[in-house]
Amino acid sequence: MKGKRLSRKERERERQRREIMAAAHTLFSEKGYHGVSMQEIADQAEFAVGTLYIFFKSKGDLYQESMLEETEKFMGQLGKVLDEPVDEVAKLRNLVRAKGTYFLNNASKIRIFHAELRQASDSAITELDLKIQTKRLSLMKDVAAVFESGMKKGTFQRIGDPYILAKSLDNITHSFLLSWIEDPEQYPYPEDPDVILNILFKGLIQD
Amino acid sequence: MKGKRLSRKERERERQRREIMAAAHTLFSEKGYHGVSMQEIADQAEFAVGTLYIFFKSKGDLYQESMLEETEKFMGQLGKVLDEPVDEVAKLRNLVRAKGTYFLNNASKIRIFHAELRQASDSAITELDLKIQTKRLSLMKDVAAVFESGMKKGTFQRIGDPYILAKSLDNITHSFLLSWIEDPEQYPYPEDPDVILNILFKGLIQD
Amino acid sequence: MKGKRLSRKERERERQRREIMAAAHTLFSEKGYHGVSMQEIADQAEFAVGTLYIFFKSKGDLYQESMLEETEKFMGQLGKVLDEPVDEVAKLRNLVRAKGTYFLNNASKIRIFHAELRQASDSAITELDLKIQTKRLSLMKDVAAVFESGMKKGTFQRIGDPYILAKSLDNITHSFLLSWIEDPEQYPYPEDPDVILNILFKGLIQD
Amino acid sequence: MKGKRLSRKERERERQRREIMAAAHTLFSEKGYHGVSMQEIADQAEFAVGTLYIFFKSKGDLYQESMLEETEKFMGQLGKVLDEPVDEVAKLRNLVRAKGTYFLNNASKIRIFHAELRQASDSAITELDLKIQTKRLSLMKDVAAVFESGMKKGTFQRIGDPYILAKSLDNITHSFLLSWIEDPEQYPYPEDPDVILNILFKGLIQD
């Protein structure tokens, strides 16, 4: 019974924590780390500034945690797709499709993916980027394994290093999605994943 | 005679302007917009802070102009490559090579290319991104024309929309270069451009 | 019966009050008024912050009361010494000895005595200082009476106003004790009270 | 000529620095370190907050420098008194007189002398106290030398260790002055230095 009471309190705290992180994530995504003040986040989350500091020890910490959570959710979803018992072509198709779907549903949150080469003016950002990098690397390795497996079976040509191919696929989808966010009318992906896949599957020059 | 004096003055002013922009560009590239103060730029350029405000109306303006100049220089170099009287395959190969060379020579300045979807914390940055976007779009169209031309000649398969292909090529090179900057040992490009081209040229699955 | 219950409750409350004051006193003595937070005191006393505000209306109030209590205890001990039925020389000797002993036993609490001329940043401190001043004044008068009595008997020379002498003795002991706390090796008092008394008893220049 | 211009600038800067330090010193003396905000000091000195940070790198730094300057001025004046070519009795008399005069003229600034045993809540204060301690020690040694010299000549009795005597004299004057500040009517010193000296010179009990 006491355990239950404690658990309710904990759940309440967790809910508040999430609310703060959600407000922070939205604002950081919209205006960037330096463009958002703690006061602004507090207002958006309908808490006092002081309350933010109960849950997060600094602005940098809040930034990191709110951004990382979203990344983990996203990477997790993509990871699951690769575990399904289908052939390599289907896995890649599903991966591209899943990434597109996520973007369609979370258009406002995509800043996360920008984890390459921002500059080190703030250590919180650098740290976050490193963590995201690590997550991404792990996913890349899984995708590379799909390419490798397809090559072994003879389904895929050996047109390049599997890891490089994985990174290429990631980057193509990635940059198309960024373009699409800015001008959704102009780009076929994420609605039509085949446009992306064709670039990889069908060589521009065939022997 | 007076015209000449004025002109000399103007040239002098232009020289100073460039010096400030060079200092600004270096520092912004190293430490990011928020990581650099006007005082720092003034020190580096060996001018007084006040002087910076004679040439540029705000920090954001200086950021914009200094970054844009570098972009123009870079885009200009790539544009020239496409004008050379060679076949389509060679044009693409040269383009990829030129981009790589530029990176090898200007590793410290590459932040410029990050002109996709950064957030609107500062209107100057948004504006800059729009301008860079425009420049990039124009280059993309030229590259798309190369694909189109190759397809018409039958050199290239019609595996996708020429503009999409152009963007894909741009993005693959781009993200490989960013990866390479962080860990030069691990990536073949920019030293070996063929790794990139093979992905585009040789389909993973050939009919 | 009800009276007894109430009385027990009251005693319980008094016990809690003392616990808080003890914790507060220790911390204030160690780190000073501004160096201690209410949370810290609450933790040390094993109460919730809110509870502190049931017993004391503010931090300043708690500071005042906790410091005053210690002073009263100390002044009371010194006062008792003067009531013993011995001659004037012995009274002074015992007084100096008692003060020294108190310091030896309460080295960590001595900040109390610093009740001269601290600044008015917090009205609670000013008020406290006034109250301590009053206590001290009363003790000083008792000591002055010892001097006066000794002079009347002819044991003491009339080298100055008795109250001034009392204050001088107080100040000499006081400042030696403060010095001793910082560097116990270097000072003879409080171990050897005669060093202090000699200054008062034996004139530097004798007629 | 240029040297002169520079010197004028420097003098102007020095004047401003002194103005800030004067405002800071007054306020710190009145309300204590924690009782004064940088804004308050800026207002009092008729500068903007930012300007304070041009001259002093932090609040602690300003506190230290403003307090230390006053101490040095004061200690310097006392030191000079001891260098005059008069006998030991006169030296002590002059010292006590000089200290009294300083207090009469600078009644509002005396917090300086409180450099014993405040607590370490702020490192700036601790550091300052250490520095003041050192200055004071050096003066104490000079005064001790006067006692020693008087003892050698036979002018003074050997009633105690010279350094201890120096410290005693310092403390007696010191605490009388503090008392006097709070209630000038009641105390003879600083107007009449002999009251103090008699305590030291004429033993309460003479053999």
Next chain:
DNA sequence: TATGAATGAGCGTTCATTCAT
């Protein structure tokens, strides 16, 4: 009654910008 989560005023500090020289 006792709690401690929540508050928000107020702090020290920075830095883009201005303007008297």
Next chain:
DNA sequence: TATGAATGAACGCTCATTCAT
């Protein structure tokens, strides 16, 4: 014209105090 001293709004963060439970 070029300067750089001076500005002050705005920031991240703390902690004495309150009040719903």
